[in-house]
Amino acid sequence: MYIVPEKEIAGLVTRAQSFDAVEKVFASMSARSAYNFPVIREAIGHEDALFGFKGGFDKTGMALGLKAGGYWPNNLEKNNLINHQSTIFLFDPDTGRVKAMVGGNLLTALRTAAASSVSIKHLAPKGAKVMGMIGAGHQATFQLRAALEQRNFEKVIGWNLHPEALSRLDEVAREFDLPFEAVELDQLGAEADVIITITSSFDPILMDAQVKGGTHIACMGTDTKGKQEVDAALVARATVFTDELAQSITIGECQHAIADDSLSQGDINEIGAVINGDHPGRTSDDEITLFDGTGVGLQDLAVALAVVDLAIEKGIAIEVDF
Template sequence: MLIVPEALIAGLVTAEDAFGAIEACFAAMARDEAYNFPVIREALGEGRQYGFKSGLDRAGGVMGVKAGGYFPGNAAKGMINHQSSVFLFNPETGRPTAMVGGNLLTALRTAAASAISIDRLARKDAKVLGMVGAGHQAQFQLRAAAKVREFEKVIAWNYHPDMLPKLGEVTAELGLPFEAVPLDRMVEADVIVTITSSPAASLMSAHVSPGTHLACMGTDTIGKQEVEPALLARARVFTDEVAQSVTIGEAQHAVAAGLIRAEDITPIGAVIAGLAEGRQSDDQITLFDGTGVGLQDLAVASTAVRLAEERGLAIKVEV
């Protein structure tokens, strides 16, 4: 078995690597060459969550599981709140093949999924990027979004405004102007990325203009919610996996309210594979419900293992 520790990931996997791996993963799902197993999530109290996401990619010859969760007290201890590890297995024999640090990979694969949705669904002339959320993953989201559209400005809102200067630093690195705004100013955005861990909606339908693309990336558990359900009723909704979208994703609330049905949601992989249409008009609102599927984690972990092997950095142990 090979071990690729967390400390090596930053020097191995780039945002471009993650983008390619996740795009191929979504397309394989749409072609029924890969599928996710049921998600197991457990609330541990005090905001802590732990669980398992797993799946099998027949095309890539990969089977595995990501174990981890969200621990909001970690920041005070000098650690990021999201903690995870990915374990890969030979799908023919069940033997373990690799253990990979999953913290940075989670941020990279989440940002890649969002960027893929922007690349495939946002208007080509999108100029203003709106960010709702300013936590650890928001910086990855911002950088990834800036790679697929030539934005001219970034506006942002966060429940804790004191965290917004971090995003301002990133936009300065990208050479873009930045402005902290109230939520009602999100009507100015052509693309909005939501990346919060909120239990209640913050972005309302009235905050979103026609023609906007939204990448809603924070809701991955029953009870979480970033946007008003009425917004999904206005939008053409896409997702990584429909089953997760309607049970633990942003769509859970709109479906429960009877505003949309599972049949109304299109897998983004179908757009990538040419099996479904993407944006249909310039004034259409498109919304990507990024729930985060296990196959995404396996895809980027497999990429990390391959690169580590090529560079002689993977640690080999007998099991």
Template sequence: MTNSNQNTSKGVSVVSEAVCQQIMGRTEAFSAVENVFSAMAKNSAYNFPVIREAIGHADALYGFKSGFDRDGMVLGLKSGGYWPGNIQKDLTNHQSTVILFDPDTGKLRSLVGGNYLTAIRTAASSAVSIAHLARHDSKVLGLIGAGHQSTFQLRAALEQRDFEKVIAWNKEPENLTRLAVICDELSLPFESVSREVLCAQADVIITITSAFEALIDTNWIKPGTHIACMGTDTIGKQEVDANIFASARVFTDELAQSITLGEAQHAIKAGLINQADIIPIGEVINGTQIGRTSDDEITLFDGTGVGLQDLAVASVAAKLAEEQGLASYFNL
């Protein structure tokens, strides 16, 4: 978090994608996301309604996520979306910019590149869930999905437990190479497996896909598993069997998004659980709710992705860039 008045005398600060990659690491992202989840649970930070629309051009989805964190005095929005054809143009499919304002005056404060920050804040979210909910003796990490985001997920997750092996599945197996390279770099065994084998072996499972159908069956999950569902952020998307929710202890980043557009939407619609069964992870962080209650319990984190995560990491990036003389400035 950062003071909203920092460097306002120099004008509006601009922090590029390159600078964000230079100064924002996984540790900074983890702390920023954990802090904002805590603030959300205390009702001192809240997200505004999300706008997300198909623009009718380039098959793109475009929208806004915004909010205000009173604890950190961070106000702003992330504007951007998903352009599926960008990969053919050597561009990231997700494109976004974070815009920060001074909460005391409403003046524009900072423009911060949002693509890299979106990736590390999403990975930080699942990492926070692993830190607070996974068994401490977890040894096998499983990943469902091997897209751009998967590498960020892998690196962040590996820092939360002493994993001894990584296993993964992807619809296009050739894409698993990007995960294998990281494991080789870290001298960690890696194996491509079926989804059923992955569920039988993994102590922690991260799903990070754009699927619209369940990729994991509830009968495959072994006792004591922690599952972080990170791909479902739109009505209709689905990564896991909704019946898992009936047998798991369920947590989320934000309840309103979880039940409407997160992974929990299907379990809610089917009447398998109700809203009261889902615990904001910030309450676990704050100690007002218990996380895992036994080594045999299945825990599930529904990571829907909220605007306050983007504002939190962007605020830290702006502060670091300004302090290190890496921001540029302009006046309106």
């Protein structure tokens, strides 16, 4: 088997490669040639941590495996580590033998950002000018960089529970020669053409009444039962798309609108159907579209498989007899 250490990932995969891998996986899922296994995600009763497994099989890309990991909220304060920790394991679909073990921390950030940027490419207003960010944690910078490549944005605005962290978004905006403004949620909802939420909230942050006009919202933080970033009424008002329907209604942003019967399972569309041309996606400039990005195991596997191939090609992968 091959081992690709976390420290090598940054030099092996780009945002463009991550985007391409994730877009292909979503298309494969919608075509029913790839599927995700049921997610296991549990509070372990120690360090307020969540731990679990995501896996699946993509017959088109021949990716089989799982990601093991979770969220340790105290890492930055106690250990100077990022809060999300994970490792990806790949297996040979023909024999079942383990193929590779890959550091999953950076890959998780890249694939999550790729998912939201795929949704922006296919669903955001073509003339989008103002990019709005809710959340300014570690993953927010990855989200913003990937998003800014999808439209000709002229300005970035952002809100965070702890405003001092917004300097991270300001720095990314400067990389793209764009102005950044810290705003309140009413202004963000009224001005932003595209909004990404990337928090760990268990209570709605962005409310229905705050969002005006044609907007695309990518909800990227809700991946566990009970989490919530936007008002359920806003989800119900939007045309909703997701990466994986089963996860959307159980652990994704749609879980709350489903629970109060303001949204039905039949109202939720697959982003892969838009990619494959089976769904028109956005149909008007004043429409609100919402992408419920729950994070599927196949995203991790697709990007990890590309990384392993590159690592072997460049002689970086460590081969061990397992």
